[in-house]
Amino acid sequence: MLNSTALRALGRSASKSAARSLASPHTLHLRNSCCRSISSALRPSPVSNKSQLVSVRGFASTARMMTAPRTETDAFGEIQVPGDKYWGAQTQRSLGNFDIGQPQDRMPTPIVRALGILKGAAATVNMKFGLDPTIGKAIQQAAAEVADLKLVDHFPLVVWQTGSGTQSNMNANEVISNRAIEILGGTMGSKKPVHPNDHVNMSASSNDTFPTVMHIAAVLEIEDSLLPALTSLKDALQKKVDQFNDIIKIGRTHLQDATPLTLGQEFSGYVSQLERNITRVENSLPDLRLLAQGGTAVGTGINTFKGFDEAIAEEVSKMTGKQFKTSPNKFEVLAAHDAVVEASGALNTLAASLFKIAQDIRFLGSGPRCGLGELQLPENEPGSSIMPGKVNPTQCESLTMICAQVMGNHVATTVSGMNGNFELNVFKPVMIRNLLHSVRILSDGMKSFEKNLVVGLEADRKRIESILHERYASSLFLSFHLLYLSVLTWTHLVLCLSLASTPLLDTIWPPRSQRMLTRRASPSSRVPWSSRLLARRISTSTFVQS
Template sequence: MHRSLRACRRLGRSAGLLLSRPPPPLPPAAPGRWIPAPPRAAMSSQEAFRIEYDTFGELKVPSDKYYGAQTVRSTMNFKIGGVSERMPVQVIRAFGILKRAAAEVNQDYGLDPKIAKAIVQAANEVAEGKLNDHFPLVVWQTGSGTQTNMNVNEVISNRAIEIMGGTLGSKKPVHPNDHVNKSQSSNDTFPTAMHIAAAQEVNEVLLPGLKKLQNALEGKSKEFSQIIKIGRTHTQDAVPLTLGQEFSGYVQQIKYGVARIESTMPRVYQLAAGGTAVGTGLNTRIGFAEKVAAKVAELTGLPFVTAPNKFEALAAHDALVELSGAMNTVACSLMKIANDIRFLGSGPRSGLGELILPENEPGSSIMPGKVNPTQCEAVTMVAAQVMGNHVAVTVGGSNGHFELNVFKPMMIKNVLNSARLLGDVCVSFTDNCVVGIQANTERINKLMNESLMLVTALNPHIGRFKAQKLLRTISK
């Protein structure tokens, strides 16, 4: 046993990783010399692994990876879905922010400053996406996200050990549980990372995309304000309105969508950190939860606070269900808007043809000259996906049993997917369709002048019965 441990240490010293290092977006860590990962020489097959242990026994860990035995065991137990189903990088980066915040707060409570400094540097690298290759776990694992929390703990621990000149896998001088996970549990760290990731995606992708679309639609509403067209109800001719008025309805839908999303965020900004295993805060210090939330707020620039009730924060994820519900409503709005625009642009000879949509690419492999409303189609597909995501999030949110919800990874995967898809498709739809829409005034005037519904304006003068009789006469 002693020989194998010494061999493990010798193998660990040879491990390292060449990393690209863009300028860090996070505030700098406490003063100290930054130590990059050393370059790794070519390894023989025998040196390709180091031996680590968990409570179930011995495991081979790739020598060029910072993760450890618990991560390896998870990859063995959950071979589900492949690379495309890995934990979203937004969650991993959120964990980096959380672990840095916890290390800085733990230093205030007595954690060795040298250990805290190394953890902060390693956590920064995680938060900045520099160590993404060291997070192989898929979403489909334990419903609490414990294995991903330990994946993060192991990576930060081993990178911190390397920074301090130690041996990978030795858990000295930085232990993944005792130091990186100090005053924490997977049950409060994973929901905290969920909220950080969701809040960042909403603020950085979703809301900017929606507001861009809103502004573009508002511009078109003003541009079309003097164009009178025939209205349609039940897909049949109705009374006139302006094309600008029709577009103003789309503008208001998106405005309400933005307001709905923003109204959910105060609950998303509440963090579970400090609740530990079941919400009681066992193994934390007084004030730890408040200080961690304040530190996360400082690092992200978002108004995070500690959750007022940690039992709710661990056992239920109503805040994310609420956010997903608001995104589902946005998806409904986008489905209606995109369908209206593509139907109004149908043609060019035998459709409604009231709008002229930008021609972005060939539309058919067999029909020459055909161009399709592809941006509208992309919007409607995204809307359908978001609606499906919301069903999954709803099921997950309703399955919090006793003191813990165990659908966490699935829920955050779908929430992040919805936010990203909606934000991206709003930008694509705006840039490649909405800003280039033109009114086909000739076609609009023809359809309006031929519509029999103009007779409705005679109701106040001759009464509806006589107006209807007149309509039947002139329609023959």
Template sequence: METRTERDTIGEIQVPVDRYWGAQTQRSLENFKIGTEQIPTEVVRAFAELKKAAAIVNGKLKGLDSRKVEAITYAADKVIAGELNDHFPLVVWQTGSGTQSNMNMNEVLAFLANRFLEDKGETDVKVHPNDDVNHSQSSNDTFPTAMHVATVIFAEEKLLPAVVQFKNTLAAKEEQFQDLVKIGRTHLQDATPLTFGQEISGWKHMLVTCEKMITESLEHVRSLTIGGTAVGTGLNAPIGFSEAVSAQLSKQIGLSYKASENHFHGLTSHDELVHFHGALKALAADAFKIANDIRLLASGPRCGIGEVIIPANEPGSSIMPGKVNPTQSEALTMVTAQIIGNDAAVGFAATQGHFQLNVFKPVIIYNVIQSMRLLADGLTNFHDKCLVGLEADEEKMAQLLNESLMLVTALNPHIGYENAAKIAKKAHAENTTLKEAAIDSGLLTEEQFDEYVVPGDMIAPK
């Protein structure tokens, strides 16, 4: 492999000649050969947005050479566009402050910025990764800022649209089946009737609630700790740097960000992301419930509940011909298992705020991004491949409704709980209908039973 010599404060090191990074990135590659989990590209994009904003603000507040500002902006735009992802190879399992990822960005931007200046014939100016790209900054405030910037972008651009799409389709299904009466189930046992639309309305409201919780918790993540530099004091950053960079990021990205009220908090605590990931866990729990309900309702087709029909996307068995399995439910519920595990990792990592710095930052943002990606992809896939094509088997619903013993609940106001229980037990023991048991018991006439037990009248308060 052809290499070039790069230098840092430790000394010289060889870097592949076709890579834009420098010495510190190369040292990280050689010192942390752990796993295959890389810093997410969403964090790389957020870092580039931050470096661009910082360069623009440094030009205004600290007189950074306008040619350097232009060159850094040019390089950052290339990264933001996703053209240089191969030049950001570092793994999650590195320094807990994310210093090496910050330097990876500084080195790549400096390399590309200097090439830009050379192409323009600006030979008297050179961009330095620390002195210029990292001007007024520290890894300790840039990495947590990039964490927040990336989270807000992903949530706004991908996660929330997936939630809204899922919610809207459930709303349409609720309306479609609003009058279709079926049996309810509690404790996996027969219960009183409801409409299929009412059942779906519960699912829909889960998405409504989760959308609100995600949106509300995301407000805290909009707070950026840039400007705190090393320990939160703002050493080497100009007054107003935090507010100016936050405003510039809002302008660049088109999303709302604000300066942190306390940089000492922002460097050492990640409670905002713990809170936000809690909302993701709530969405995962609800997604599991919806997918699992559909899986159980579709069980069969002849020996299960069989009240709903799901799309047949692929053969379900390598040995049983004609079998169709609820694979979309299986995939989405596996996704939720991963997210609940991620929540434990995020929560524990957030406890590691030692004095002025939390040193588990990369693993926190890796799990937050993965959870959002899995939820966005999982909900979208389930929506497209299952939910849209979900249909009711009205015949089966009517059959199970009429066979249920729990319709006897409608008799409570007329003959009392204990007498109603006698009828239900008699019907079950003798394998007869409720109507037959009621008449045979002498507690009701046929006319009274028909008047009192009307499933369609049992779906709302009277």
């Protein structure tokens, strides 16, 4: 019997554990695509449960109704495991050995989902090669619950573990084994009738399981989250191209005034950047569709069945609705992860493009009175605690910070990709964590940027026209029609005498003539006006200031 002091301590411990789990970004931010059932077609008819454990989502009731610890065993002997958790001995040891970065650095949710998909597919294939159907169907049902993220709170391990992902693979094996045992009416932790290694991990090794899971998770996240967000942002910017196409503004090179263009033309460059980034990301997918499963420990396929690898790829394709294939060379996909580095590189390029776009929009909206002020950014929230009325370009700032993080993720992924020593790369968890993190924040960042900035973005036509008519900038266009030195002399004369005015400049160059923006003057059309002729025309103008 626990005394009151012990009960209070137990309650505090449970509360802290609950807070850590709730704070996990992967628990807080599950994607809609993860909520749909992945393997409903393959899930057998539910078997009556002997008991239903208290879900860790009900943290308050869990603290009050916490079950007694149970004993689990592995090659190192016995270890106590929380009675309300499905994981086993190896997961519990990893929790003690790698108490690093909890809860923020837990294995990403898409990896948990992919583990459920793969284990369900393996059970289906293994039944064709002799696995007891009763055991196989129970594994299928448990794996489907993992794939649907119903058991996500039973995956507590962090990224910072063994570089092969072995402990996360065993975490999945143990959770699915104990859940299947429960489904069949057995005793959790007994490993009977479902063993985590002999049945759930049948025909597999962590060395081919984890890279397979990496590729499944990457393809699902890129196709279901990143590409839709990227395409939507590109389409939103295209609408701005159409909206701004009649607005002539001054161009800028080297941060200095240059020749004119339309605001629509400027934005068309952004659209083209994103179109090319879509192509780059899509081009990285074919190698990610190649699965390592069937290579087992070092790529030879020892302890598996002939045709197992093709059958796994086919089953995973059915369950996900995506096209996967078995890798033609298992040695390469175990020892190197060039496909992940390539995909990360595509995201790095996308980040560079988005940074440029957000930076341009931020500067074009600077001011509003003492900056460029050509764009009017939506006012979403107060910008200062000391300056009333100040509104900042927060969406631009958020997106550029995301881009900086993605670039950092790519550096770590590149270094990790280099560390494939001999037959196995041992930086797998951090590689896939960084790739999935980049996909997540880029997807969310682009959605936010589109919704909270691009859609409501407007041009300040009066400000753009005012800048366009200012002295030095307007003279630049004359070089299409006059000799360079003549224009230079005229420009200096106007600047020195402060003679420039909008009507005067309009007599020399009508700024609204959009046709002239794309026409190149032939050498014969250039009139070699002398400085004297220019000065005489200026001096006779009624708009010259005294």
